[in-house]
Amino acid sequence: MRPPAPVGAVAAASAGAARAVGDASVEAYPRIVATLIRVTGDWALAEDCAQEALAVALERWPADGVPANPGGWLLTVARNRALDVLRRATVERRKLHDLALLTPPDGQPEAAAPEDVVDDRLRLIFTCCHPALAIEARVALTLRTVCGVPTGDIARLLLVSESTMTRRLTRARTRIAQAGIPYRVPSGPALTERLPGVLAVLYLLFTRGYVVDGEPAFADEAVRLARLLDRLMPKQSEVAALLALFLFQHSRRDARRDAAGNLLTLERQDRARWDRAAIAEGLGALDRVRHDGPYAWQARIAACHATASSADATDWPAIARAYDALMGIRPSPVIALNRAVAHGYAYGPHAGLSLLDAAQAGGGLDGNPLAVAVRADLVARQGDRLWAAALFREAAAAVDSTVERRALLDRAAELTR
């Protein structure tokens, strides 16, 4: 939800400046943090100075106007702040010297960088997502250091106290230094090995935002980060696939709930409210995918939904084929369940039910209300309305979320009407 637009010229100017700070921070924040870490080796100092630079901008820009090169302006302020702190602490001359030489980019930073110069932000992302850090530390550190989310916000949205989150971040930064985790992007075969771990952190950031009954928390950050990674590593098509997947799912963010706030399943959503620009960007990214990894197949499935003019017009046989492929490379009970759904729509409820039987035979879906709801839907389409209604009620009794329970009970009521 955006706040209502302020009235009056002064308010408009300050809102414009605030937006400029926001826009600049998306691009500049991780660059500033990454650069200061590279030069000083001090993670906390880098974050504090970058944060302070943003605060100074919020104070000055409304009065002085937005500078021509906002990113360069912010880096200069952050660098000067770091110089002050280090001078006061009188640390090694070398760091001070390197900092003093650090000149902010002049408008065209990325284009000017030679091929062999690794973007500092990429270094930062790979270090924050190092496998020698616990997964929750990776998520928290990425949000704090790369995305610039305040510690208090991360704590609130990940349901821990602020002091716990502060400790977790401090421990992670200390561990990077103590364990000898390098500030470097791996090369060659090591890159291929490490990239999936980085993408898994991004995926976690994105999905944490999709808890039932909750609003998206970090989905915007995940999309921005995927976009940045895709720009920095254009040859890694699994990155493009993940970006496409995010964009397709994110395109439905305004259509997922009805006016009362109830979650809507895909076929009940108003497709006019899907974000067409996000879908177009996703299709562009998917177009560059030249391999068949897990994110590529998931993105292709999401693209089938995103491009269908109606639920009935969905290309279910294509989705069924994609789930067949996913089952081959990354089998899981949830994939097996979704595959049964896809085959049910593509080839009829009988095909879906036989795959559902097979999926449930493994025991991995025991007690999963979603599996019961899928069976209910397939049985309903076979024509056994009473049995289907009973199954929907069984699923409703087993879900945790009140919103989902209501939706399942509504389906049961429709069938017995």
Added chain:
Amino acid sequence: MKYMMFVCSDTEPDNDPTDLPDIHAWVAENDARGRRLTGDVLAPTSAATTVRVRKGELLVSEGPFAETTEVIVGFDLLDCADLDEAIEVARAHPMAREGRLELRPFADLSA
């Protein structure tokens, strides 16, 4: 950075015998590259003796200080540029598959 690499047994080893690295080749290569300073194999824990002094009294007992199913069977002292290099050295050790390896940096007492 210096790392003590503890070579440990594991209750769930990887039993795939294909392309199992040769320990002698591993030692030779890492010694030659200056990444391994020393290392050795330890006798079984049944040969261990635990020593304590409490209230001035010497207490000597038979066996390791902690009875566990996973035990330290050897060690290597590594000198690597960073954790990534140490991980590369460790992964090529045969016990990475038949057991597990723990990389422990030395405490930086000057900091």
